[in-house]
Amino acid sequence: MVEGSSGGRAWVFGDDIDTDALAPGLYMKGSVDELAKHCLESVDPAFAPGVVDGDVVVGGRNFGLGSSREQAAQALKMLGVAAVVAKSFGGIFYRNALNLGLVAVVCPAIGGVKAGDILSVDARAGCIENHTQNDRYDCEPLPDHLMSMIENGGLIAHLELRLAAKRKTEGAI
Amino acid sequence: MAATLAQKIIARAAGRDHVTPGEIVTCAVDLAMMHDLSGPRRVGPVLKHLGVGVWDSDKVVLITDHLVPATDLVSAGVLDMTRKWAAEQDIGNFYDMQGICHVVLPERGHLKPGLFVVGGDSHSTTGGAFGCFMFGIGATEMVGVLATGETWIKVPETILINCSGTLAAGVSAKDMMLSLCSQLGMDGGEYQAVQFAGEAIVAMPMSERMTLSNMAAEIGAQAGLIAADNTTAKYIREAGTDPGDIDRWQGDEDAEYRIVHDFDVSGLEPQVALPHSPATAKPISVAQGTPIQQAYIGACTGAKLVDLRMAAQVLKGRRVAVGTRLLVAPASTRTTAAAAADGTLQVLTEAGAILMPSGCGACAGLGAGILAEGETCISSTARNFKGRMGAASSTVYLGSPYTVAAAAVTGTICDPRELLVEGDGEHG
Numbered sequence: 001m002v003e004g005s006s007g008g009r010a011w012v013f014g015d016d017i018d019t020d021a022l023a024p025g026l027y028m029k030g031s032v033d034e035l036a037k038h039c040l041e042s043v044d045p046a047f048a049p050g051v052v053d054g055d056v057v058v059g060g061r062n063f064g065l066g067s068s069r070e071q072a073a074q075a076l077k078m079l080g081v082a083a084v085v086a087k088s089f090g091g092i093f094y095r096n097a098l099n100l101g102l103v104a105v106v107c108p109a110i111g112g113v114k115a116g117d118i119l120s121v122d123a124r125a126g127c128i129e130n131h132t133q134n135d136r137y138d139c140e141p142l143p144d145h146l147m148s149m150i151e152n153g154g155l156i157a158h159l160e161l162r163l164a165a166k167r168k169t170e171g172a173i
Numbered sequence: 174m175a176a177t178l179a180q181k182i183i184a185r186a187a188g189r190d191h192v193t194p195g196e197i198v199t200c201a202v203d204l205a206m207m208h209d210l211s212g213p214r215r216v217g218p219v220l221k222h223l224g225v226g227v228w229d230s231d232k233v234v235l236i237t238d239h240l241v242p243a244t245d246l247v248s249a250g251v252l253d254m255t256r257k258w259a260a261e262q263d264i265g266n267f268y269d270m271q272g273i274c275h276v277v278l279p280e281r282g283h284l285k286p287g288l289f290v291v292g293g294d295s296h297s298t299t300g301g302a303f304g305c306f307m308f309g310i311g312a313t314e315m316v317g318v319l320a321t322g323e324t325w326i327k328v329p330e331t332i333l334i335n336c337s338g339t340l341a342a343g344v345s346a347k348d349m350m351l352s353l354c355s356q357l358g359m360d361g362g363e364y365q366a367v368q369f370a371g372e373a374i375v376a377m378p379m380s381e382r383m384t385l386s387n388m389a390a391e392i393g394a395q396a397g398l399i400a401a402d403n404t405t406a407k408y409i410r411e412a413g414t415d416p417g418d419i420d421r422w423q424g425d426e427d428a429e430y431r432i433v434h435d436f437d438v439s440g441l442e443p444q445v446a447l448p449h450s451p452a453t454a455k456p457i458s459v460a461q462g463t464p465i466q467q468a469y470i471g472a473c474t475g476a477k478l479v480d481l482r483m484a485a486q487v488l489k490g491r492r493v494a495v496g497t498r499l500l501v502a503p504a505s506t507r508t509t510a511a512a513a514a515d516g517t518l519q520v521l522t523e524a525g526a527i528l529m530p531s532g533c534g535a536c537a538g539l540g541a542g543i544l545a546e547g548e549t550c551i552s553s554t555a556r557n558f559k560g561r562m563g564a565a566s567s568t569v570y571l572g573s574p575y576t577v578a579a580a581a582v583t584g585t586i587c588d589p590r591e592l593l594v595e596g597d598g599e600h601g
Contacts, residue, residue: 016359016360016450016452018556018558019295019558020538020556020558020559020560020561021558021559021560024538024560025537025538025539025560025561025562026538026543026560026563028210028537028538028539029240029245029247029248029251029539030247042559042560042565061360062359062360062393065359065360065393066295066556066558067294067295067537068211068292068293068294068295068297068309068310068311069210069211069311070211070215070311070312070313070314073311088360090360090364090393091364091393091395092295092309092310092311094364095310095311095314096310096311096313096314099311099313099314099317100311100313143197145197145325154313155313155314155316155317156219156222156223156313156316159223159316159317159320159321160223163223163224163225163320
């Protein structure tokens with residue numbers, strides 16, 4: 001694994017993976033722990049039981065379309081997914097993933113990845129290494145303000161730092 | 174410098190004279206709307222952890238709609254904590270069980286042209302029908318908004334959908350959107366702003382415009398705008414709010430658009446989306462004869478007063494077919510009251526419709542009316558993703574309220590125009 005990047009085994013999905021597949025409505029009332037066990041089960045029942053820390057989800061076009069329910073991104077994070085790479089994303093899912101500290105990278109060239117390939121994802125540099133196929137894909141680098149939010153652990157941790165800094169300033173006056 | 178309506182609203186919210194598509198700006202939020210499912214239950218504990226309250230309780234609107242009325246202890250608990258949070262945070266704009274957020278928000282006069290609004294739900298695009306820039310966000314982002322009153326946005330380009338012609342009898346805004354889902358795809362909006370314009374839009378009541386903006390979410394747009402006109406101003410005044418300066422919130426004539434789609438709605442036939450995506454929409458004849466067990470008229474998309482009137486036109490003097498159930502969940506309590514007052518409700522119930530509480534209900538697989546394994550439903554809602562309305566093997570077709578009502582009468586998917594008498598298809 002390259003320093004500063006995240007990655008592992010690829011789980012490959014097609015186009016238009018929706019939020020009802022990622023976070024099924026039937027389990028939305030309960031806890032995210034429970035919901036995560038059903039993440040993507042309508043598309044690949046082996047995913048939730050089989051995914052391990054550091055794995056990478058690879059999607060096609062419009063990954064995460066549909067609802068604003070952020071459990072769609074949260075379930076992936078809870079299952080240990082290190083990054084989601086897709087040709088394009090549903091806009092709300094993309095914002096949710098970054099806000100939750102889950103790396104989401106737009107990569108139009110990701111189509112050649114096969115299930116089980118070992119990937120490393122460097123979102124800041126905007127590149128993905130496929131160690132299995134000895135290939136490399138360029139992607140859109142994430143802007144600095146979003147990268148620093150992800151590195152802080154997401155929007156909440158980022159807000160904590162911001163509020164603490166504000167309180168310190170106010171305390172000084 | 175020429176600007177689109179979206180650019181003008183974002184520039185104002187960002188405190189700038191002009192913004193350029195692609196740049197990232199921080200905007201002051203004019204209004205934040207939340208519901209029970211993604212609202213206090215998720216943002217409350219985090220705000221507590223951060224040690225902050227809401228930045229401005231007058232700018233927050235809270236509406237219970239997803240889990241109402243409670244059907245189990247988990248829902249009851251979420252609603253209870255929602256009510257307590259509203260009291261604790263002094264949220265005056267709290268509408269408990271008054272209907273679906275996207276319909277209640279304008280009904281109660283919270284929207285007017287030029288506002289920059291966020292909503293904790295993907296169909297928040299509906300607010301665009303009132304000339305607002307309104308978009309959906311997740312619960313964590315909502316925490317950020319509630320704590321700071323701000324959020325960031327990458328200034329979108331605008332995709333203009335220029336709608337000419339006149340809709341035929343028995344054809345509605347829902348059919349237009351299903352057709353657009355099929356023409357443009359579920360990512361045709363490219364998370365940019367979509368704006369609907371043209372003579373077909375000018376002719377529409379607010380309810381139909383709301384259906385267009387609502388389903389802008391289905392083509393992957395961040396927002397679904399319609400510039401305000403006299404129809405908008407009249408609606409807002411009747412909701413008890415001053416619409417403000419409508420002329421200010423128009424795109425410039427020479428504004429640049431990412432793309433302009435011309436859509437002549439004159440020849441449009443009733444559309445039906447096949448399982449499991451709105452983008453599969455086709456003319457109704459493709460699904461003609463498909464047996465259904467459930468017909469559902471509900472949701473922010475398809476159960477407003479005008480929608481119920483469309484269904485009533487088909488159902489008047491007819492009965493729901495044996496072996497078929499028609500569930501009707503009016504979009505809000507005011508919708509129910511108006512439909513009771515004008516006789517619409519009576520037509521529906523006399524035809525055998527089962528009246529359901531106002532709320533998101535079966536649309537999101539949460540409330541009463543979910544589907545068993547292998548069942549087929551036709552629905553006036555916006556989405557038919559696999560398993561959304563119940564069992565994974567259930568199938569959902571999408572259509573207009575006319576089409577759903579017609580299927581309820583015959584027990585199979587059919588062309589609603591065959592059940593509408595000549596000249597009976599107006600829906601003002």
